[in-house]
Amino acid sequence: MSITYMLRDWTHYRSTHPSADINKDHPEGYKWAMAIDLDACTGCNACVVACYAENNLPVVGKEKFAHGFAMHWMRIERYWNDEDIETPQHGAQFMPMLCQQCEAAPCETVCPVGATNHTPDGLNSQVYNRCIGSRYCSVNCPYKVRYFNFYNYPEQEHAWPDPLPMQLNPDLTVRTKGVMEKCTFCVQRLYEAKSKARTDGRLVKDGEVTTACAQSCPTGAITFGNLLDPYSKVAKMWRQQRMDLYKDVQDKDRDGNPENIRGYRVLEELRAYPSIIYLERVRDAQA
Amino acid sequence: MNDFNKDKEKDIRDDIAWAQINKDVLQSIEKPRAAFWYLFAFAGALFAIGVGCETYQYLRGMGVSNLNTPQVWGLYIASFIFWIGMSHSGTLLSAILHIIHADWRKPIYRFAEAMTTFSLMTAGLFVLVHLGRLWEVYYALPYPNERWAWPNFQSPLNWDATAVFTYLTSSMLFLYVGAIPDFAICRDNARGWRKQFYTVLALGWMGTDRQWRNFRVSYMTIACFLIPLAVSVHSIVASDFAMSQQPGYHVTSLPPYFVAGALYSGCAAIITLFIVLRHTFRFEEYMTFPILDKIARLTFAIAMVWTYLNFIEYASVWYGDDDYAKQVLIQKATGPYAPFWWAMNFLGSVLPFTLLSKKIRSNLTAMMIISLLLNLGMWLERWMIVTPTLSHDYYPWMLDHDQWPSFVQWGIVLGSFGWFGLLFMLFCKLVPSVSMYEVKEMVYHRTLSHRHGHAAHAREA
Amino acid sequence: MTRFSRIVNGPFFARCCVAGLAFFAWSALGISSAVAGDKVEQPIEFPHDIHAGKMGINCMYCHTYARRSMVSGIPPLQKCIGCHQNIPSVRDHPRIQKLFEYWEKKEPIPFKKVHDLPEFVRFNHERHIQRFYFWQKRPVQEVCGFCHGDVKTFTVAEKVKPLTMGWCISCHQKDHLINATGSETGHGPHDCWDCHK
């Protein structure tokens, strides 16, 4: 009976994504996307804490962190350069890694219950109350940005002793054990903004809503917005960087990127079509 | 050993009286001896351990199993594949050999069939065990519901479930249908509660021509139906991995590789049980060395197929230009899992060569040990498929986040063997583990051919 | 053939069919969940029947947040006092006295939630009011009443609709007029994240 809806709501995105027409895939007129400038990112962790504050992320404590149960949806990775690893004369390399909200997300197709699927505004949703915790999505995620509730954190001594629960954001749930979770592009904020705009009979304006990480970033390294709004800051950056959401080899890269444009997507060759572009970190050779 | 030379040409003596056959087999389902109960208790204890661990995990959360991100599957999925694999040779022996009229299968296919069914039932448990929210498992069932929400039919996990359950039901059917005539025999010889028990099971089998005719047809039909199913099941299990995009999982040759591995472990398991039954129930007359010899050869053949496919996989990765997959392979051979990986290759590809020696093939103790080792190797294989990839895939930041499986994981794996043991021991005492009517056929065919042989001599003279 | 027909017409088979259909209906149409909550004990038995019924006050006069916010909330105490301090006729009624006691103490009235969804569900009052009252121009009591029942007949609010997901969906998949004038229709969203958080 509701097979029709199932086909329309899930298989449509899977089978047609990414199609030729970005507008067709996003009927609501929104395609949320991000651009992260690695030359501006200083690795200060402000975004990480902002995410903890906004999204009710549990603090798991040392013993569980040691087991690899950390729940940071946004994590700052610090790599060393292979060349000068003895004395890193050109500093370290920082990578703010979060869910890439792939257009053809590997996690979506494998979930047995369809707890993670694609929304009309181009997000890779994670429906907590539908998740049965098979963890197949995590297996299939190339970026390993999905975090599983290995324990019932609301009951953990570390997470929220009174009165800390009063800080919890009522716009989203606190996840219990056995549920997979991940960065949602602060969907609760997007939802609120869209609803507001809808009441005024318009689309969300650029800068009207942003994610917690982008908002806090002291250097403004993170730009968030609607890719379908040609005047949005993020759309401009994607254009500047010659990045096409629906290409797995960008034109500029096909001809060897002669203009040295910095935009790229992580593990792009896997054809997941991430919604986040990174701008290459810059180092001065003379220095 | 002395009678080995006597019946080495023949799979079975052709002068066994049919009454004798009934007698020998029926005594195997008589009142169990004390040893049975000790063993039964032991298996029960193992199972209890497994249940205990699962309960603990259910209450505390998956964390107690020492799984973590990205190492999210561990022994659960590995053992799942292992048990699915075990189930395959039953089908091979009973169905395939049945169709190609290899009648040496007849004395041994029954317990092999049972093994198939029970290992499937064991595998099913792991599907449940590995879930983070077991209590919501019904979300995965495609049933019409008021929420109008359906499972995701694109997920290999769902194909998997479907395939496994189909296979389970049909192999149960096969086992049961094949046993009907024997149930009738039991019915005629049993007393007390067993009488009623077998009466129900025998479905009023009278052995009329009509019944035999229908029986043959339906039995053959199920057999034909079962063979493609058996192949498809493990191919689909393989697609859980092949359909993902993880390096080391995303391999085209995985389905045949899985099937080969399955048959391999299955045959090894059959040898084990063959020897056990032969010993406990004194089935020397039926489970004879020539038959063991044939299974051993079959095992060797499959081992070589497996080795070949295994090599294919390595080669295609090594000579392909998927650098990630290559690094996974290197990781397997050199990383923290190297000992297990090499052990698996040794046990899987080198050890079977011992089967080439007739002396070993005819030495029960040796065969027992070898078959157990082969199965160990096959279990390692499954583990080496699941785990190293997760510890070394695309994303450098998450490499090598390994943890040794906790007692919970091991406990549940042990429990699964206990569970299998329980089921199989019950089977031995309730169902004749040697198919009486088919052994009779076998003997009968032999006698026919011999008479024929004598006639020929006469004419020459 | 004859045997077959006997089986089919036999009572056992018939029962099976009925049972099967029953299960199907139960699970598919959510008959199971059409249960009304019992009447909730409230600190003040607010008479909806008088306000909404006799007085015919617009729901949104008191439930002023419903059209502006996801949650409708409970009207502020101020609201009640605003009117009632100008209605001396009923000042001596016990309920009103109780009301004023709270007011004197500047204490909120601890009303009990009557329509309380699981916290992973996001029901947006604003969207529904906007859609059906402001755009489609349906009468307000019909719009609110669709989920909250015919409050004209209650004193304190009662849960009369199942409020289960099946019940939501059953309405979301219907086509509704977009606005009063046009003939254009559309159905509610089916994306999980529109209602689940």
Place this chain on the structure above:
Amino acid sequence: MGWSGASLTVAGCGFTSIESGVETVESYVQPQDFVVPGIGIYYATTCTQCGGGCGMHGRVREGRVLKMEGNPETPNRGRLCGLGQALVQHHYNPDRLKEPLLRQGGTLQPTTWNNAMALLAEKTKNAGDKFALLTGPLSGHLKVLAQNYVESLGSRNHFIYDPLATKVNRSVSERMYGVAMPCYHIDQAQLVVSFGADFLDTWVSPVHFSSQYADFRKANDSKARGVLVQIEPKMTVTGANADRWIPVRPGTEGALALGLANALLQDPAYAKNVPASVAASVRGYDKTHVGQITGINSEVFDRLLALLRERTPSLVLSGPSAEGHVHGAQNAAAIMLLNFVLGNVGKTITAPARVPFPQMAPADGDTVALNAFNDGLMHGRFETVFMHDVNPVYTAPAFLQLKDNLKKAGFKVLFTHYRDETAEESDLVLPLDSALEDWGTHIAAYQPEGVTITLQQPLMERLYPDGTRSFGGLLLELLKQHRPEEYKQWPDYYSYLQSALTKNKSAFKDPAADDGLFWYQTLSHGVLNVAAPQEQHLSATPGIVNVNLPAASAVDQEFPFQLVPSVRSGFRDGRHANLPWMQETADTMTTIVWDSWVEIHPKTAERLGIREGDILEIASKTGSVKTQAYLFPGLDPDTVAVPLGQGHEAMGRYAKGVGVNPFKLLAPSFENATGELAYYATRVKISKTGDRVTVVKDEGWRPGVLSTQQGRKIVATMAADKVKLFREE
């Protein structure tokens, strides 16, 4: 703003169903018209987590403050660091003190506020000069009240103590530039050479500098992408972002600076920038000599020199790792001298505006105050001691023996949020409102844009209405005890602030005519800009002309390593150790969580046979700590670094017993000119204890393996000269 209406559930998605009549939903009594349930309201306030004084907006829903955001109208430009975000966790901290504690029979017992206030009155009645007040940095009206109070008691002992003070820098700037804290324009510089100034993470005003840094890095038609060179013994976050990070022998930064100055001054173009005597004074520092002192090879030296030559304007910064030595002031002077040589003064370094109300002007702390305070205690000069916003028992170096000296004071009062180490030593512990429950005015020490006074206001009602009090309010009450007639006009701190600000509203940029409206605007904006503040003046020539550095000290055989007590932005001086988010957030450079560690260069570790996770004993002349080893390449090989902030013996469940406290290691060496504690002058030896643990960190788990990208394109890097420029669309 009603605290009602908050009904929250911590139940997760699980066995939950549609309920009826279970939870209560309380209605507001008298909400303001902008209060709508389900919609967040933002109130402006000020961040008190560090000296930066960033303006904040707090998101409030149903009477609960949920999240802090940056205020766009203040120098942090709407941004906020992680520590600022975590302010809510101070507010909701489970270990916050909820009632006054009084020492009775050796232990701290709960007591009443009336009791406490009476005690305060009695103990201070005629304390006179036997009264001492020890506070952290103060500004705004709190400072006014504090000073008036001390004065009202007829005491001169107000000590302002900041464990992480930049006093040396300030005093040298005072003498070099003529102002204590000039404005640095990183965004306008083409080259920033920072001698250990971690301005992106911990130095002065990190968020503001970070936003400048973003502009500094962006190339456009008018300017090229700025280049950052960081010179320091241990790689800080700023160092990690530098184009060139140069490890230097600790304490020899000054020599390098002089070497560069000397090399530049060979060129008349630069020579004209400074008096001839300067050139003469630095002549000794030629490249080879400097190389011997600093251990920096000539190739690196020349590069740096070339950069300084071709990239103008540039900016040279002096930071703690250069200043925290016996000759720190000399180092700083040498470094700042470069700015004159290069002619940066007036370009990338400009004069700040003068704060119009001297009595409200920020009073920055220093560690001299701690010494003075400690001396006073030691000689039993103080009878009654008040302490606020400090934790000296934790932050004072062991050699001061402050803990024992504190016992000599008769009556010790601590105004605090936690029952920390100092509380355990105090006789009366008074719980204060959290920063989100209290009123206040703040003037940040660093004023990049005119002079701004930021406002602090409560974002929600007190969590413990009769448990905690506002420190300002308390001071007011205390003042009333001594000068009733003067202060009785103000019932509480709030009214005091309001009247004080409204009275002087003419001093601010276009204030509203109506007082009410003015106050309303002030609260909603959370910031007041001083109208037309007059500029101070930078001296055209360096105040200190000849810098004389001591000869490089001989290598100490017994204590072969230099200790770097590195500052973590999440913990600062350790006052934030009880914030779970700060503990759980991986340290940027090491990604270690929930612990302390000692950073050792891989080569050194190899030499000593140390593996990651070995428990090492780090011993100085005055103390020793045991903690896990972490192999860290961003380090001078003869240096080890231990982060500050951990190793609490009290304070709360998240801080207690986690890690070690390197404050205790610090050697009794002081900066010559200012008398500041020389934090970076401690020499230590390290020895293996034989124990080994697995280091709990976010990066790859193979011990001792430095995580790289394994040749995969995760973080791609491009050479600056290649990068394409973009005009703004």
